[in-house]
Amino acid sequence: MSRKRPRACLKSALLFVIATGLSVAFAQPGSTPPATIVVFAPHPDDEVIGCAGIIMQALARGARVKVVAITSGDGFPGAAAGVAHKALDQVGPDDFFALSRFRQIQSRTALGILGGKADDLIVLGYPDGDLGNLYESSDDKVIRQQFTRKNETYASIQKDYHTSVHGKPAAYQRSSVLGDLVELLTSLQPTEIYVTDGTDGHIDHRAAFWFVRDAAKQVGYKGGFYTYLVHGLPAWPFPSGVTPNLPFESRKVGGEVAPRGLPWPPPRRVPLSRDQAQRKLESIRAHNVPVVGMPEHQSEMESFVKAEEVFWTPLATPR
Ligand SMILES: [Zn+2]
Secondary structure, eight states: OTTHHHHHHHHHHHHHHHHHHHHHHHOOTTOOOOOEEEEEESSTTHHHHHHHHHHHHHHHTTOEEEEEEEEOSOOOHHHHHHHHTOOGGGOOHHHHHHHHHHHHHHHHHHHHHTTOOGGGEEEEEEOTTOHHHHHHOSSOOOOOOTTTOOOBOOOSSSOOHHHHHHSSOOBSSHHHHHHHHHHHHHHHOOSEEEEEOTTOSSHHHHHHHHHHHHHHHHTTOOSEEEEEOSSBTTTBSSSOSOOTTSOOOOEEETTEEESTTSOSSOSEEEEOOHHHHHHHHHHHHTTOOOOTTOTTHHHHHHTTOSSEEEEBOTTSOOO
């Protein structure tokens, strides 16, 4: 066996040289590199709620896809209580760490359902619930998250982005978030960016938009910039429930048109096949968390299973 190995190695090496030579010979000079889609998720689950279809369609046509979870998903007391099987007032830091781990595993599973790989998930590891405080901090002060008591980035299954690149975590401060995002946009060179919309009802979702918008401006980003809505105000999405044959609709709630602050129809509507809508449902179900005090949580997420995904373009120049 061992005697045969050198010959096998030589054969492999020859094949490699031939294959490399062929690929060089057939490479088109000036051919465009494959598209790179980057989906920014404030929390582990937003990426599938808003962009499962975009992710699976991009992967199916050979594009590179990276999902960037900006927070660790460690600031949701109802979910921490549900995962720990405790009452809401009994949860402590370890339960929030457990929730973070749980949600990151779920993001990996969901990405697999959509055709992606675990290392397509990048976790920045900033504090869930504090992105707005970080963005609005005028003196760049370091924030300590109230639930975990952490004041620097971390991730549970893999290294957080800053540790993986710089060998140490980043402090929870405004400049760190912006710095990591600028670095990522520079290294990944995305052709399309997706992030939650600046009108979203959740402060982390609005702050994710502000941070990614600022980072994109800083690097002179010129690709597609799309936003998706998760917590549309005053109550959206509509119609509710798993409705894979129906489009999203706007509606009137208390005399006000939902979703608030956004044009309707949305400027970009991406159709999903029946099979894609089914896989989107499976990816959302991979994020099932027992949430204490919010029995409707899962069905609200599943209401994003429609015959399409919808996006806005807030940075586009008005015509
Ligand atoms: Zn979220």
